[in-house]
Amino acid sequence: MSYILNRLLSVALTLALISMITFVVTNILPGDVAMVIMGTQSNPEALAGLRENLGLNDPLIMQYGRWVGGMLTGDWGKSLVFKEAIGPLIAQKFVASGLIVVMSMTIALVCAIPLGVWAAVHQNKWQDNAASTTSLLGVSLPDFFWGIMLILLFARYLEWFPSSGFVHPADDFLGAVRHAFLPSLALGLGLMAHLTRMTRSTMTGILNQEFVRVARAKGLSERTVVWRYSLANAIGPVITVAGLQVGYLFGSIIVVESLFNFTGMGWLTYQALLNRDIPLIQSTVFVIAAVVMLTNLLVDLLYVVIDPRIRLN
Amino acid sequence: MAKLFTLKGIVGGSIVLLVLAIALFAPLVIPESYATQMDMRARLSGPTATHIFGTDQLGRDLFYRVTLGAQTSIMIAGTAVLISLVIGLPLGVISGYFGGWIDNVLMRLVDTLLAFPALLLALTISAVLGPNLTNTIIAIGIAFTPFLARIIRGEALRVAQMPYVEAARAAGTNDAAMILRHILPNIMPPIIVQATISLAFAILAEAGLSFLGLGTQPPDASWGLMIQASRDYLDIAPWTALVPGGAVAITVLGLNMFGDVLRDVLDPRAS
Numbered sequence: 001m002s003y004i005l006n007r008l009l010s011v012a013l014t015l016a017l018i019s020m021i022t023f024v025v026t027n028i029l030p031g032d033v034a035m036v037i038m039g040t041q042s043n044p045e046a047l048a049g050l051r052e053n054l055g056l057n058d059p060l061i062m063q064y065g066r067w068v069g070g071m072l073t074g075d076w077g078k079s080l081v082f083k084e085a086i087g088p089l090i091a092q093k094f095v096a097s098g099l100i101v102v103m104s105m106t107i108a109l110v111c112a113i114p115l116g117v118w119a120a121v122h123q124n125k126w127q128d129n130a131a132s133t134t135s136l137l138g139v140s141l142p143d144f145f146w147g148i149m150l151i152l153l154f155a156r157y158l159e160w161f162p163s164s165g166f167v168h169p170a171d172d173f174l175g176a177v178r179h180a181f182l183p184s185l186a187l188g189l190g191l192m193a194h195l196t197r198m199t200r201s202t203m204t205g206i207l208n209q210e211f212v213r214v215a216r217a218k219g220l221s222e223r224t225v226v227w228r229y230s231l232a233n234a235i236g237p238v239i240t241v242a243g244l245q246v247g248y249l250f251g252s253i254i255v256v257e258s259l260f261n262f263t264g265m266g267w268l269t270y271q272a273l274l275n276r277d278i279p280l281i282q283s284t285v286f287v288i289a290a291v292v293m294l295t296n297l298l299v300d301l302l303y304v305v306i307d308p309r310i311r312l313n
Numbered sequence: 314m315a316k317l318f319t320l321k322g323i324v325g326g327s328i329v330l331l332v333l334a335i336a337l338f339a340p341l342v343i344p345e346s347y348a349t350q351m352d353m354r355a356r357l358s359g360p361t362a363t364h365i366f367g368t369d370q371l372g373r374d375l376f377y378r379v380t381l382g383a384q385t386s387i388m389i390a391g392t393a394v395l396i397s398l399v400i401g402l403p404l405g406v407i408s409g410y411f412g413g414w415i416d417n418v419l420m421r422l423v424d425t426l427l428a429f430p431a432l433l434l435a436l437t438i439s440a441v442l443g444p445n446l447t448n449t450i451i452a453i454g455i456a457f458t459p460f461l462a463r464i465i466r467g468e469a470l471r472v473a474q475m476p477y478v479e480a481a482r483a484a485g486t487n488d489a490a491m492i493l494r495h496i497l498p499n500i501m502p503p504i505i506v507q508a509t510i511s512l513a514f515a516i517l518a519e520a521g522l523s524f525l526g527l528g529t530q531p532p533d534a535s536w537g538l539m540i541q542a543s544r545d546y547l548d549i550a551p552w553t554a555l556v557p558g559g560a561v562a563i564t565v566l567g568l569n570m571f572g573d574v575l576r577d578v579l580d581p582r583a584s
Contacts, residue, residue: 017425025437136573140513140566142520145540145558152551251430255521259544269433270525273440285429285437293428 011297018289019071023064026282036080036276067282077279081271086283089268094287096166096264097257099176100184101249107188108195109242113231115192116199116238121226123204131196138193143252147186147259154182164261183260187252191245198241202234236307243299247292322574328567336387339380347377348534357550367552369542375556378534382557385535386564389450390515394508396454397461402504404458405465410473410488410496420466426459435518439527449528453518457511464507468500475499502579509575513568520561536561 034050035042051057055066070077076086119131155163161182169176206212207230215225253266261267265284272280316322352364352372360367366375408419426434435456442448472478478495486494516536522528523537531538536557543553 013421014425014428017421018428021425021429025441028441136569137562137566140569141558141562142517142524142540144521144524145554145561148540148544148547148554148558152547156548247428247430249430251432254433254436255525258525270436273436273527274525276440281437281440285433288430288433289428292430293425296428 007297011293014293015290018293019068019286020064022282022286022289023067026278026285027060027063036278071283071286076283079272079277079280081275081277081280086280089280090265090283090287093263093265093268095168096180096262097250097253097266099169100180100187100253100257100262100264101246103177103180103184104186104188104191104249105242105246107184108191109238111188112192112195113199113235113238116196117203117226117231117234119196119200120203120207123207128200131200135193135196138189139197141190142255143186143190144255144259146189147183147256150182150186151260166261166263180262183253183256183262186256186260187249190252191242191249194245195238195242199234199238202237203230206230206233236303239306240299240303243295243302246295250288250292316578317574319574321570325567325570325572325574328563329571332383332387332564332567335380336383340384343377343381345381347374348381349373349532357546357553359550359552366556367550369539369553370546370550375539375553378539379536379556379560382534382536382539383560383564385446385529385533386516386519386537386561389446389453389519389529389535390512392450393453393457393515393519394511396450397457397511398504398508400454401458401461401465405462405467406469406492406496406500408462409466409469409471410492412470412473416466420463423459423462423466427463429456431456431460431514432518432521435522436525436527439522444522444527444530446529446533449519449522452522453515456518457515461504461507461511465500465504468503469496472496472499506572506576506580509568509572513565513572516561516565516568 034047034054034056038047038050055063058066067077074087076090078084079086079089082089115131115135119128122128151163154161162179163182165179167175167179207226212225212230215229216222220229250266253264254270255266256262257264257266258270265288268280269284269288271277272284317326350373352358352368352374354372356368356372357370358364358368358372364374364376366379368374369378404419404423408416408423429437435452438452438455439448442451473496478491481491481495519528519535520537520540523535524541526541529535529538539557540554540561543550543557546553
């Protein structure tokens with residue numbers, strides 16, 4: 001109980017720190033919201049008036065307090081580019097990104113675990129080398145380059161999947177999956193390569209352990225030894241690494257969503273950055289960092305469920 | 314050392330050397346005008362005898378552009394990793410060596426920064442400072458610092474608990490001498506490995522930033538910028554993306570292979 005209380009306290013502190021960092025980074029901008037709204041050629045008096053109205057002349061600490069206060073009470077401000085309330089805008093885009101994060105993670109895990117196990121079972125043979133080379137190639141290509149290749153192959157030549165756009169799952173679930181498939185694959189390929197390497201190295205360690213030798217000596221089939229006993233021990237670290245990759249995914253979605261014109265959080269963040277929409281930059285950056293932090297926490301807790309030998313303390 | 318000369322080590326090392334040589338010497342041998350000269354009759358031409366890698370939408374030779382772009386990409390990635398080392402090394406060493414409240418405060422900050430995906434942090438910093446070559450370097454350098462600081466701290470913590478450090482302390486060695494003489498030399502191998510791998514990530518980050526228009530700006534030519542420019546011509550001229558994309562892939566592949574082998578040699582515990 002005290003562990004959970006401690007963790008929650010630490011989460012609150014980290015969220016506060018995340019909000020401070022976000023606020024500080026976005027406030028070293030040359031120029032401010034008033035300048036973005038009125039443009040650089042605007043009348044200085046009107047600009048000064050707007051600054052006063054928006055409270056930009058107040059000390060930074062007061063502006064920060066107002067921002068955090070607004071976030072806590074559900075008033076996240078208004079986007080300068082989209083002219084919409086930021087809270088609902090983010091909530092809406094989050095669904096889209098959630099879809100491709102889940103899909104790419106699924107693609108990555110479904111392919112990486114068998115491939116990694118296969119490589120570990122055939123350690124130092126051609127199968128291992130083939131899997132290692134493929135995954136090394138996978139981590140060496142930028143996600144957006146995968147994206148370009150996938151668009152060329154699956155959207156232009158084969159015409160199996162649409163090359164851009166987003167459909168809300170509530171409107172047309174199948175359509176949503178079809179639209180999300182190529183961006184998810186682009187993200188999933190790099191991730192898969194990484195997880196294959198991880199699965200292989202964890203499994204190699206486990207296959208050399210005493211209990212595996214005992215299981216084999218007992219005459220258990222190779223399939224039971226590998227898939228039931230060994231993989232059960234390897235899955236924890238692999239899931240942990242997969243969970244920690246959510247941070248990497250949220251970085252990559254900015255590029256991949258922009259390439260596929262997939263209107264999720266990454267696309268929204270990019271639009272905010274490109275148009276210097278400061279209120280929107282602050283909120284999207286804060287939300288992404290908070291989600292990454294909370295996912296890491298969830299992975300920590302999940303680890304205990306997967307591996308009961310681990311005790312929280 | 315024999316481990317360095319495995320197939321992987323030789324291939325990886327050769328790629329890294331080749332790319333470094335191109336980045337260093339190509340600008341001395343090839344006049345810049347070769348990369349900017351527009352051959353209007355051969356716009357978006359595929360690979361031919363005159364243009365072995367084809368040309369882009371302005372009829373510029375892709376072979377010369379990709380060779381001269383190597384310098385920009387390598388320079389940005391190298392300087393960025395150097396910046397993250399210059400900030401991350403003292404942070405990590407101080408945190409790991411002294412421990413206590415200094416460690417608590419610094420690592421709390423580093424952990425918080427790690428919640429920001431590196432690419433997001435780099436994009437935000439670059440957008441905030443205004444995208445250009447220098448700011449791209451600064452943005453990637455800062456974005457990579459927390460990760461390196463965390464690893465360096467772990468290494469410093471491990472070494473600080475070694476018996477020889479204790480012995481040196483008992484002999485009256487002061488903190489500064491201890492860090493310089495005993496901690497730093499012993500944490501260097503894993504840091505060199507990490508820096509090599511970070512270099513690969515920095516090249517990918519530069520490509521990503523430039524691809525989004527928030528990195529290197531024209532007329533500077535970098536690989537990411539070339540891929541970005543190819544976006545509108547993918548259907549009719551896929552080589553405009555394949556050439557710079559291939560350059561990024563081969564370089565990063567070489568660095569990753571070399572980094573893997575370097576890890577086997579320098580940091581056997583981790584491999």
